[in-house]
Amino acid sequence: MALQVLSPMPGRVANLSEVPDPMFAEAMLGPGLAIDPPRSPVTAVAPISGTIASLFPHAMGIEADGYSVLVHLGLETVQLNGEGFTLLKAKGDTVVAGEPVIEWDPSVIEAGGLPVITPLIAIQAEAGQITQLVPDGTQVEAGTAVFEIA
Amino acid sequence: MGKAEDIIKALGGAENIDEIEACATRLRTVVNNPAIVDEKALKAAGAFGVLSAGNVLQVIVGGEADGLAMDINDIIE
Numbered sequence: 001m002a003l004q005v006l007s008p009m010p011g012r013v014a015n016l017s018e019v020p021d022p023m024f025a026e027a028m029l030g031p032g033l034a035i036d037p038p039r040s041p042v043t044a045v046a047p048i049s050g051t052i053a054s055l056f057p058h059a060m061g062i063e064a065d066g067y068s069v070l071v072h073l074g075l076e077t078v079q080l081n082g083e084g085f086t087l088l089k090a091k092g093d094t095v096v097a098g099e100p101v102i103e104w105d106p107s108v109i110e111a112g113g114l115p116v117i118t119p120l121i122a123i124q125a126e127a128g129q130i131t132q133l134v135p136d137g138t139q140v141e142a143g144t145a146v147f148e149i150a
Numbered sequence: 151m152g153k154a155e156d157i158i159k160a161l162g163g164a165e166n167i168d169e170i171e172a173c174a175t176r177l178r179t180v181v182n183n184p185a186i187v188d189e190k191a192l193k194a195a196g197a198f199g200v201l202s203a204g205n206v207l208q209v210i211v212g213g214e215a216d217g218l219a220m221d222i223n224d225i226i227e
Contacts, residue, residue, distance in 0.1 A: 028199035028210045029175055054213040059174035061213040068213065070175065078173045123212055124198065 002131070002148040003064075005120065006097050007140045008044040008071045011035040014117060015136045021075050024119040029070065031130045032121035033146060039107035039116070043088075045142050046095040047071055047120060055091040057082035060101050061123070067149055068123040073104055075115040084108050098143045122149045153196055154221035157209065160191035164226035168205070172219035177209040 007013075014034040019025045024034070046052075050064025058077035061070045073085065086103040089095060106116035122130055129150045134140060161167050161181060170179040181187060184207065189200045192209055201208040211218055 022201055023176060023199065023208065023210050026199070028201075029212060030198075054174065054216070056174045061174070070213070072174060 002150050003048060003067050004097075004133075004145040005032075005069055005122065005147050005149060006045065006047045007035055007142060007144045007146045008047050008101075008120065009035055009037045009042045009118065009142050011037040011118070011140065013134055013136055013138045013140055013146060016119060019075070019117055019119055020115060024072070024075075024121065027127065029121050030123045030125045031127045032119060033132060033136070035118045035120060035140070035146075037106045037116055037118060039110060041103065041105040043100045043142070044071060044073060044102040044104065044118075046097055046099045046101050049095065049097045052089055052091050052093045052095060052101070055087065055089065055101075057085035057087060057102070058104075062095065067125075070119070070121040070123055072119045072121070073102065073116075074106070074109050074118060077109060077114055080109070080112070080114070084112075120146070122147075125149055154218055154225055156195035157192060157197070157218065158222055158225060160188045160195055161207070162186035162188075167222075167226055170219055170222055170226075172215040174215065175210065175212055176215055177211060177219055177222070179207050179209065180205050181207060
């Protein structure tokens with residue numbers, strides 16, 4: 001059964017090749033896409049229902065039924081040590097797809113010189129397992145289904 | 151600790167690791183001699199990929215990066 005993966009935020013759907021970090025651009029972690037968020041405060045929601053297996057101020061990994069989906073808010077944002085991010089959940093919590101997990105303000109992060117484009121990755125899935133549901137360049141809302149994992 | 155030990159060995163041993171820390175999905179490490187790092191062994195130890203630039207290596211390991219970095223630091227300290 002295919003699992004639908006929701007956009008964690010409003011924004012523009014972008015190809016992973018646009019992400020200026022080869023770990024994401026070359027899909028080393030797995031396939032997916034990126035969301036280019038608005039430059040204003042946004043709340044990142046859970047892309048799937050499941051357990052928060054990893055949680056950082058700037059990233060969340062949700063696992064369910066053998067699937068694992070990562071949302072990485074911006075790039076190199078680990079160096080901010082959490083500044084500019086507010087966690088609404090804790091590691092180990094169970095979440096429903098669409099539930100708010102992290103608040104952040106991409107305009108602040110970008111003003112600090114870091115990219116805000118946000119990879120959404122099906123960890124260690126095969127490229128062929130992914131079906132993108134909306135074309136690159138589409139403006140989506142938080143909670144819009146953007147790809148499926150078979 | 152098996153995986154942490156395998157990664158240390160593939161990075162050229164504890165004495166080759168100057169610094170190692172975790173990001174959400176990868177280990178970032180500074181090694182003294184990048185020439186003795188064994189990328190194949192890193193992948194055999196479970197790394198999805200390796201990015202290197204001079205003495206700085208990124209070992210892509212996914213969500214367990216944090217725990218692995220702690221294990222590795224415990225062993226090499």
